[in-house]
Amino acid sequence: MGQVRVIVGLGSCGIAAGAGKVYERIRSLKEAENLDFTLSKTSCSGMCYREPLVEIIDETGWYLYGGIDEDRSVELLNSHIANNNPVKEYMVCTDLYETPDSRFFRKQVKIALRNCGIIDPENISEYEGRGGYEALKKIVSGNISSREIIKEVTDSGLRGRGGGGFLTGLKWKYTLDNKSPDKYVICNADEGDPGAFMDRSLLEGDPHSVLEGMIIAGLAVEASSGVIYCRAEYPLALKRLDIAIAQARERGYLGRDVFGYKGVCFDISVKEGAGAFVCGEETALIASVEGYRGMPAKRPPFPAESGLWKKPTNINNVETYANIPWIIREGAAKYAGYGTEKSRGTKVFALAGKIRHGGLVEVPMGITINDIVFGLGGGIPGDKTFKAVQLGGPSGGCIPAWLADTPVDYESVNATGAIMGSGGLVVMDETTCMVDIARFFLDFTARESCGKCTFCRIGTMRMLEILVRITEGTGREEDVPVLEELAGQIKESSLCGLGQTAPNPVLTTLRYFRDEYEAHINLKKCPAKVCKKLLRYEVSEGNCTGCTVCAKNCPVDAISGERKGIHHINQDICTRCGICYAKCRFDAIMVN
């Protein structure tokens, strides 16, 4: 009998869903009963919605089980391992036949995520086993010059995956052209967009691919040290980075004389961010690494000319670096073969919000939003209607359902008023209020504005006040034009991307959902029934059976009524918490 392998997915979401306990349970059972299989761990395969995931590979095939808790893991061992009887009930995917979940993977092309969910991220040998560090070896042993590396990256058409979309090869060339004995390579892992977790998954799932990408960038721009600036909120990513760096040093991929080649030196250190969204902006990030408040600086000079410690510096995002080893190994043409003419390759998206199959997907550029939401994501849960997707976080915008056949590439997305951003894709349904979403993002940017530029500091606050007013039912008719005027001024008068894009969520919702603003302002109604101050909970006399459940659950005792009699909600006491609506089994609570 061939060796049976059991693999548990231990990414942050998996662990949050209980995968750590499952792993321990399987490990202790294996030891106690001396079971014959190898147990290993991997990171996130992207299927966050079915976590915790357990894979079993035996001579009959590959099986992926989802929603496995401790008890179910015992069941798996008893049935599948001990009796060769796969448990259909928990099966998510297998290579033997199609399952409903198979389509989550079908349209995906995994380049940046090539190893995520497959290898054990804490074991460098597994990375090497899948072609890891071969790209670096090819460069060093083949004596490939900086110019040749840059040409390859440029030809691949890879553009900055952090959201900027600047051609990576060109950025590297600028840094190379600025001569200096000291240069730096920085990896921006300050993934601050709420709703985005691509970089976290990559660092947790395949840290070596990011390291290898950075080393190659270092050789290309002639830098000898690199810095990874990672959010402190990602403890697991930080831990796995530390492990990976130590392993890479031990193998001689990092440090002096890379691969034993004299004079080829590159080392990487990790800096922990301290919680400031603006540090995702490159000049603010550099200020933060230097130990200052993370405030952006005027460009030019660009970091390629004067960056960290005033030396030429190349900054790319995590996902950009993760693509590099693959491009060098497989060739620029193969990468450029995916995607559209101006947006080559693939892009990782974090699917979240009102979607059935939330998780991490990597798709070729040019695929439509509909394909992502309904094809891979399985559509909207419940019988709700798809309303919009929010792309690009606080800097991005909402693309309405009727534009969901927009292909996902830099130019097409920009044309809708949203931006590609780093890849957060939050799906919204009819129960999401677009004015509330605009308020939510403005609340975020107003709080995170560093305060350097007046329009960003004060303007976002003024916009937020207006949006709060509208959602609370005291909006005025002139509010919409004032919002538009402020938005234009903030965009034009801010130094960095945070301010220049902060009004986008408001502008796109105004463009596509102006009727919702008007309903809030003129009719004092929230069509999505989200804005609490505009709601009114009432009992439908026809449906009320007098079961008293609502009255018992009301936290403020606003509901009165006899058993078997029609109940009544006292509007003066009601806090519009919605508990009665959620608890009523007879649809007798109406929201207006």
Next chain:
Amino acid sequence: MRVERLNSKRRELVSDGKTDTGPLDVVIKKYSGKKGIMIPVLQETQRIYGYLPRDAFLRLSEELDLDLSHMYGVATFYAQFRLSPVGRHIIRVCHGTACHVQNAESITGALEETLKVVDGGTTDDGLFTLESVACLGCCSLAPVMMIGEDTYGKLTGSQAVKVIKDIRVKEKDLPI
């Protein structure tokens, strides 16, 4: 940003003698003479005390040659740093986009009511500090909260309250 400012009435730069700065020896030794150390130094100090005590500012400033106003500027800029002590357990409720559309507000609301603190506050018994954070990156488990290293996903208000109650019960069993 979100950090409470030091009381502006006390201006004299002398130690209040409340903090044992002995544990800072390691930090000072590790970073002495290096550049770009401000943020890591403050992070390690906060790891020791749970917040940044006044006396730590004074000692670090002197021994690592860091400008006090620069230190204070950095400490109040970044959301991570705190200038006052926190509870034993820090509850971080995620208010990222995905959690927001899945009603994270109701989690914070339920916890505020149970703990009788407002967002950002610490309970009287010093057990819990309630915080809102921008995004914990577990969006597909929304709404999410994190207590210490443990993440809790797909929460409702009452489930969140139950987690807190369980911790309270465990704490009572512990000898003081």
